[in-house]
Amino acid sequence: MAGIPAALIRLNTINKAISGKPHAHSSRHGLLKVYYPNQSIRKQLAMSALKEESRQIVASLAQRVGPDADSAGIAQAIVSTLQDMDTALTPIIGQQGVAALFRRSLHLYVGRQACLVGSGDRVLACQAPAALKSLLIEQSEADALFFGEVLLMTYYELLTTLIGPSLTARLLRDVWKPSLSDTPSQENSP
Amino acid sequence: MNTKVTINRLATGVPGLDEVLGGGLPEFSFNLIAGPPGCGKTTLAHQMMFALATPERPALFFTVLGEPPLKMLRYQQQFDFFDSEAINHSVRYINLATDTLAGDLNEVLRRIVAEVEANSPSLVFVDSFRSVVLASQTQDNPNNNLPQFVQQLGMLMTTWQATTFLIGEYFTETDTNPIFTVADGLIWLRQSVQRNSMVRKMEIMKMRGQPTLPGLHTFRIGTSGIKVFAPAPLNRGETPLEFPVQRLKMGIPKLDEMLGGGLPRGYSLLVAGPSGSGKSILAASFLAEGARNGETGVIAVFEQRPNHSQNATLASLIKSGQVGLVDSRAPDLSIDEIVQLLLSEIARLNATRVVIDSLSGFELALAPTFREDFRESLSRMVTALISVGVSVLLTSELEDRYTDLRFSPYGTAFLTDAIIVQRYIEVQSRLLRIMAVVKVRASAHCDELRLYRIDDDGLQIGEMLPDKEGLLGGRPTQQHLGTVEG
Numbered sequence: 001m002a003g004i005p006a007a008l009i010r011l012n013t014i015n016k017a018i019s020g021k022p023h024a025h026s027s028r029h030g031l032l033k034v035y036y037p038n039q040s041i042r043k044q045l046a047m048s049a050l051k052e053e054s055r056q057i058v059a060s061l062a063q064r065v066g067p068d069a070d071s072a073g074i075a076q077a078i079v080s081t082l083q084d085m086d087t088a089l090t091p092i093i094g095q096q097g098v099a100a101l102f103r104r105s106l107h108l109y110v111g112r113q114a115c116l117v118g119s120g121d122r123v124l125a126c127q128a129p130a131a132l133k134s135l136l137i138e139q140s141e142a143d144a145l146f147f148g149e150v151l152l153m154t155y156y157e158l159l160t161t162l163i164g165p166s167l168t169a170r171l172l173r174d175v176w177k178p179s180l181s182d183t184p185s186q187e188n189s190p
Numbered sequence: 191m192n193t194k195v196t197i198n199r200l201a202t203g204v205p206g207l208d209e210v211l212g213g214g215l216p217e218f219s220f221n222l223i224a225g226p227p228g229c230g231k232t233t234l235a236h237q238m239m240f241a242l243a244t245p246e247r248p249a250l251f252f253t254v255l256g257e258p259p260l261k262m263l264r265y266q267q268q269f270d271f272f273d274s275e276a277i278n279h280s281v282r283y284i285n286l287a288t289d290t291l292a293g294d295l296n297e298v299l300r301r302i303v304a305e306v307e308a309n310s311p312s313l314v315f316v317d318s319f320r321s322v323v324l325a326s327q328t329q330d331n332p333n334n335n336l337p338q339f340v341q342q343l344g345m346l347m348t349t350w351q352a353t354t355f356l357i358g359e360y361f362t363e364t365d366t367n368p369i370f371t372v373a374d375g376l377i378w379l380r381q382s383v384q385r386n387s388m389v390r391k392m393e394i395m396k397m398r399g400q401p402t403l404p405g406l407h408t409f410r411i412g413t414s415g416i417k418v419f420a421p422a423p424l425n426r427g428e429t430p431l432e433f434p435v436q437r438l439k440m441g442i443p444k445l446d447e448m449l450g451g452g453l454p455r456g457y458s459l460l461v462a463g464p465s466g467s468g469k470s471i472l473a474a475s476f477l478a479e480g481a482r483n484g485e486t487g488v489i490a491v492f493e494q495r496p497n498h499s500q501n502a503t504l505a506s507l508i509k510s511g512q513v514g515l516v517d518s519r520a521p522d523l524s525i526d527e528i529v530q531l532l533l534s535e536i537a538r539l540n541a542t543r544v545v546i547d548s549l550s551g552f553e554l555a556l557a558p559t560f561r562e563d564f565r566e567s568l569s570r571m572v573t574a575l576i577s578v579g580v581s582v583l584l585t586s587e588l589e590d591r592y593t594d595l596r597f598s599p600y601g602t603a604f605l606t607d608a609i610i611v612q613r614y615i616e617v618q619s620r621l622l623r624i625m626a627v628v629k630v631r632a633s634a635h636c637d638e639l640r641l642y643r644i645d646d647d648g649l650q651i652g653e654m655l656p657d658k659e660g661l662l663g664g665r666p667t668q669q670h671l672g673t674v675e676g
Binding site: 092093095 | 253258259260263264267274275277278282283284285287288
């Protein structure tokens with residue numbers, strides 16, 4: 001486990017304590033995945049079709065969160081990641097297009113994970129990434145981080161279904177970059 | 191010393207387009223790509239953009255209010271030319287929807303200029319420009335002056351050494367649109383729908399400073415992108431006849447005799463006859479004879495079930511690679527597409543003999559929109575083939591009509607240098623076949639009507655029927671010598 005950020009180790013432990021049925025979202029497109037809350041999200045993400053990307057997203061978020069962040073720090077890291085995604089995408093697809101992607105991601109997230117963070121209605125009420133902050137601060141560190149990972153992955157997968165994996169990776173490359181450059185090299189191998 | 195400016199021509203990366211443009215796209219030109227929805231404007235723009243953009247001189251693609259960018263990226267990446275790695279590197283997309291929605295053209299112009307200054311692009315695209323125009327019209331904004339906006343944009347882009355494309359939906363060419371005046375180039379795309387067929391056509395209505403190829407040029411959109419079928423260049427001039435005239439053997443010795451020693455090299459030959467008269471067998475023996483002498487050939491087959499109608503000789507020639515097969519069953523063919531297929535196959539094999547089997551099937555394969563111009567099309571095809579120095583054999587289904595003597599159903603007999611006609615006749619309760627050489631331009635030839643039969647070895651030419659007359663009427667009668675005197 002050497003080199004894995006403390007936040008993730010905590011997450012593993014806490015995930016093990018959560019039990020329940022898998023949260024499945026029966027997508028019309030049949031492209032979305034089922035996440036089991038009683039298994040490590042990291043493991044599950046690692047098994048998804050976008051294995052490399054999930055690893056990048058998880059590592060990048062962990063890097064932004066830092067070793068001993070509280071809920072507020074985690075919320076800030078999640079919001080800033082989402083804002084960086086906005087910044088990367090807005091010139092290309094426009095403000096409205098990006099806003100619509102964010103909203104769609106929230107809806108997909110709620111379909112998967114409604115029970116974990118707050119009520120679905122509160123999540124869906126967020127019109128922009130910044131609005132998530134107040135909601136996340138109220139959560140435990142593990143829940144907030146879990147929310148962030150799943151939401152970012154959902155967003156990423158959504159974009160992938162629309163414009164394909166290679167273009168999605170190309171457009172969002174810079175979002176994960178700063179965290180990767182700070183990550184020790186052994187982090188890059190699974 | 192020549193002090194005139196040299197206008198560089200950019201290779202567009204779209205097959206056939208450079209020829210139609212008259213030698214490529216003039217650098218720093220200000221162009222309009224116009225046409226109705228779905229005609230391929232955005233695809234054309236993307237294909238040129240990915241071909242021409244470099245990291246040093248990138249392309250800027252401004253998306254305005256037309257197609258949502260996500261959707262455009264989703265669909266454009268289906269094409270082979272789309273390169274994800276080029277995005278944000280040599281190709282940059284910039285969304286101007288918000289600025290355009292505000293309806294202030296000055297602000298739109300300012301955004302475009304700021305991005306152009308920041309990126310020094312070699313190529314600028316605005317898609318769709320039509321929406322800029324509409325947005326400016328719907329706003330009650332007295333400061334909006336479209337002609338002035340277009341004028342300024344054109345001037346600025348040229349000054350910044352950017353080749354610019356405005357992409358827009360325009361339905362009538364007669365619009366007194368200021369853009370049409372300012373633009374250096376007008377590329378108009380169309381979809382011609384007739385009955386159940388659709389053909390894409392492109393017209394270069396204007397391209398300052400270059401001799402574009404006039405008229406409508408067909409194009410297709412496939413996974414590799416747009417392919418324009420430019421007409422084959424015809425000005426290479428026919429190769430002058432060499433004396434003594436070289437003659438090609440037909441693979442049927444007696445037929446060579448009838449032709450006056452074979453078909454003169456570089457000639458076109460029409461073989462006209464009713465169904466089952468052996469036209470395809472004659473064509474196959476023409477190719478087989480070439481192969482025996484080390485020549486290669488090309489055959490274009492326009493049959494619904496080409497494999498079923500092929501004879502064994504031809505099949506083995508195709509298999510061995512001595513004969514190239516052009517068998518485009520693509521719907522709605524155009525003459526230029528077929529000519530291009532033939533010419534590329536001729537060039538690939540360095541072929542000297544070409545067979546078109548048959549003109550009747552060829553006519554059916556053409557899109558209905560081209561059938562009205564079939565004679566012109568045929569004339570262009572024959573000329574294009576002859577001008578590359580090959581000898582061409584065309585077969586033509588000829589409905590038997592015993593009241594008139596015709597050689598082709600299209601009035602196209604004059605197009606070819608030589609004609610062989612085949613007919614059925616009824617003699618003693620048998621259906622026999624006769625054949626005659628009707629013409630061989632600038633050459634003596636036999637004037638006999640010869641009986642022939644078809645067996646396992648091909649066409650066997652026999653004798654005349656000197657005691658019969660009225661053969662061309664189909665029902666010959668016994669000649670009664672001396673009955674006039676008697």
